[in-house]
Amino acid sequence: MAIKLAYLGVVLVWTTTPLAIKWSSEGISFVMGVTARMSIGAACLLLLLLITRQAIRFSRPACWTYLAVSVQLYLSMIITYWAAQFIPSGWMSVIFGLSPFMTAFMAAAILKERSLGWLKLVAYSLGVAGLVVMFMSAMALSEQALIGVAAMLLSTFIHALSAIWVKRIDAQLPAIQQISGGMLLSLPLYWASWYWLDGEIPEQIPQQTLWAIVYLGLIATTFGFALYYYVLKHLPATQVAMINLMTPVLSLWLGYTANQEPVSLKVIIGTGLIMSALLIHQWAERRDKRTLSPLETS
Numbered sequence: 001m002a003i004k005l006a007y008l009g010v011v012l013v014w015t016t017t018p019l020a021i022k023w024s025s026e027g028i029s030f031v032m033g034v035t036a037r038m039s040i041g042a043a044c045l046l047l048l049l050l051i052t053r054q055a056i057r058f059s060r061p062a063c064w065t066y067l068a069v070s071v072q073l074y075l076s077m078i079i080t081y082w083a084a085q086f087i088p089s090g091w092m093s094v095i096f097g098l099s100p101f102m103t104a105f106m107a108a109a110i111l112k113e114r115s116l117g118w119l120k121l122v123a124y125s126l127g128v129a130g131l132v133v134m135f136m137s138a139m140a141l142s143e144q145a146l147i148g149v150a151a152m153l154l155s156t157f158i159h160a161l162s163a164i165w166v167k168r169i170d171a172q173l174p175a176i177q178q179i180s181g182g183m184l185l186s187l188p189l190y191w192a193s194w195y196w197l198d199g200e201i202p203e204q205i206p207q208q209t210l211w212a213i214v215y216l217g218l219i220a221t222t223f224g225f226a227l228y229y230y231v232l233k234h235l236p237a238t239q240v241a242m243i244n245l246m247t248p249v250l251s252l253w254l255g256y257t258a259n260q261e262p263v264s265l266k267v268i269i270g271t272g273l274i275m276s277a278l279l280i281h282q283w284a285e286r287r288d289k290r291t292l293s294p295l296e297t298s
Contacts, residue, residue, distance in 0.1 A: 006227045011243055013224035015250040018089035019259060020220065021081060023212035028205060029198040033213060034081040035190040038073070040217025042187050045180045048222065054174065056181050061171035068169060069182025072162035074189045079155040086148030087138065088261035090252030094134065094271050095152045097248045097278060101127050102160035104281070110164055119287070123280040130273030137266040179225055245278050 025033035049056070056062075084092060101124050131153070138145040166178070173181075248271055255261035 014247040018092040022089045035194040037216040041221030044222040065171040066181030068165035070185040074186040076158040083148040083151035086144040090255035093251035094248040119284040123277040126277035133270030
């Protein structure tokens with residue numbers, strides 16, 4: 001029962017995060033929104049370390065891991081917040097759904113994993129087709145939306161690259177130490193970015209913006225991360241990856257109902273292509289594991 005609730009919690013967090021990101025920058029600069037979120041998240045993570053009596057390690061592999069994690073926590077995240085100014089929140093989740101494809105390609109190229117095959121190439125082709133349709137939708141919306149989609153695609157690529165880098169280092173660190181160490185490296189960069197790009201504290205922050213920042217810092221950054229790794233520990237990775245099939249559709253619906261974001265036919269088609277690609281990709285992953293299992297035991 002606890003695993004099911006944790007799984008549901010991850011789905012809810014991943015579904016609501018894109019809209020919360022968009023709301024967290026309304027009435028303030030995007031860089032202040034993300035800096036405030038990460039500051040709250042860092043405080044919560046350090047408190048969690050104290051409660052669990054874990055210490056941040058400073059071995060050479062650990063430090064390289066923190067650097068790899070900070071690439072995602074800072075560079076990928078700040079680009080995401082910048083892109084959120086120009087595209088609907090649901091689009092962010094749909095484009096981020098391409099991360100398994102990017103990770104598989106880089107795993108094949110860098111880690112020499114057997115992550116490519118004809119069925120997966122079909123999935124990648126569908127994913128690219130869905131992305132093209134999303135670009136067409138952005139062109140119909142505005143030039144800024146097109147830039148936002150491109151930025152979100154770059155953010156997703158950086159996120160996947162960070163994950164591959166962490167896996168290649170393989171420092172065998174607990175998840176909470178990885179994210180905490182990466183956060184400690186990222187936070188000074190956030191504060192420096194805020195000082196350089198903004199540097200002003202607003203006299204008044206809209207209540208919706210404030211609650212969105214608190215939610216992202218306390219729930220999405222801290223509890224969302226903890227729930228995700230709890231689920232990953234107790235369920236097969238393929239089952240956890242199915243979350244990527246649910247959250248884009250749910251995020252689109254949430255953005256439409258809660259924020260009156262447009263959902264055109266092109267967006268529906270593009271989302272459908274990307275979700276179909278993810279489904280085929282997960283089916284291919286399971287098939288490959290079934291094929292390799294007898295070989296590994298022989």
